[in-house]
Amino acid sequence: xxxxxxxxxxxxxxxxxxxxxxxxxxxxxxxxxxxxxxxxxxxxxxxxxxxxxxxxxxxxxxxxxxxxxxxxxxxxxxxxxxxxxxxxxxxxxxxxxxxxxxxxxxxxxxxxxxxxxxxxxxxxxxxxxxxxxxxxxxxxxxxxxxxxxxxxxxxxxxxxxxxxxxxxxxxxxxxxxxxxxxxxxxxxxxxxxxxxxxxxxxxxxxxxxxxxxxxxxxxxxxxxxxxxxxxxxxxxxxxxxxxxxxxxxxxxxxxxxxxxxxxxxxxxxxxxxxxxxxxx
Numbered sequence: 252x253x254x255x256x257x258x259x260x261x262x263x264x265x266x267x268x269x270x271x272x273x274x275x276x277x278x279x280x281x282x283x284x285x286x287x288x289x290x291x292x293x294x295x296x297x298x299x300x301x302x303x304x305x306x307x308x309x310x311x312x313x314x315x316x317x318x319x320x321x322x323x324x325x326x327x328x329x330x331x332x333x334x335x336x337x338x339x340x341x342x343x344x345x346x347x348x349x350x351x352x353x354x355x356x357x358x359x360x361x362x363x364x365x366x367x368x369x370x371x372x373x374x375x376x377x378x379x380x381x382x383x384x385x386x387x388x389x390x391x392x393x394x395x396x397x398x399x400x401x402x403x404x405x406x407x408x409x410x411x412x413x414x415x416x417x418x419x420x421x422x423x424x425x426x427x428x429x430x431x432x433x434x435x436x437x438x439x440x441x442x443x444x445x446x447x448x449x450x451x452x453x454x455x456x457x458x459x460x461x462x463x464x465x466x467x468x469x470x471x472x473x474x475x476x477x478x479x480x481x482x483x484x485x486x487x488x489x490x491x492x493x494x495x496x497x498x499x500x501x502x503x504x505x506x507x508x509x510x511x512x513x514x515x516x517x518x519x520x521x522x523x524x525x526x527x528x529x530x531x
Contacts, residue, residue, distance in 0.1 A: 254300070255286065255287050256347055262307050267306075267307065269284055272303065272306045276299070276303050278303070297318055297322060300317050342464075345482075346396075348468060351409065351466070351468065352409070353409045353502075354410045354411070355462065355504075356410060357460075357461055357462055358462065359419070359462070362393050362397075363400060364434060366429055367394055370393050371386065371387075371422070372423075373421060374386045400442065400443065407444075408443045411505070411512050412445060412448065414448060414521070427529045431522055438518065444515055446518045447517075448511060455507075456504045461483070462483075462484040464481065465479070465481050465501050466479070467498075479495075479498045479502075480492065481501045
């Protein structure tokens with residue numbers, strides 16, 4: 252999926268049609284379409300990928316990343332690194348084609364639900380030696396990513412928030428009050444479900460595990476319906492899992508977390524109570 256998204260983004264950036272790219276790369280239009288629509292991944296070839304990237308005026312970094320993706324298709328997902336070009340961002344690539352995203356957040360508000368000030372406070376805390384303009388760009392990118400919730404058809408986001416997320420003071424009381432207000436408003440959208448896992452739930456299905464996402468889609472297209480991936484958020488980077496057994500284990504874990512958390516109505520009350528803690 253990353254390859255398809257990256258090639259379409261690169262072609263769009265230079266305002267070329269598939270026919271024009273095909274002519275520049277010396278391949279058929281069908282080949283360009285096959286690479287851009289993620290058809291028959293077993294037939295992807297390094298020379299063709301290099302030619303397609305060059306035809307779209309990709310940077311050396313972008314071209315080399317695409318080539319490396321083709322070379323490692325059979326090795327599963329890898330440890331993502333912040334140096335990967337934005338058009339290659341795996342998470343955004345999966346979100347582009349996913350119809351649902353299930354998130355367990357054990358420490359911080361998920362990126363798709365963060366306010367700008369909350370995101371800024373997080374980046375300032377974790378990137379203490381980073382220039383202000385770089386942090387500002389990161390915040391802007393995170394907020395722009397949230398547009399996935401407004402697309403048609405919209406991504407269905409289901410989040411289970413550990414209660415500690417609502418108690419951790421990020422950016423000060425004003426920032427937290429604003430953030431919880433935003434969560435309360437988002438929870439009332441038809442494509443967003445938020446449940447709070449209260450402290451009284453005790454031990455839960457995620458155990459000592461951390462923040463994770465399960466992305467997938469329901470589709471009549473066998474290729475797209477088989478697209479399921481788990482993203483484990485780590486410091487500065489993340490781990491992607493797509494083995495069937497691992498994905499099913501995380502799906503089951505999320506189902507148990509949903510059953511252990513307060514329902515969506517009671518969770519709105521918990522959000523209201525948490526907001527009041529920061530507005531006294």
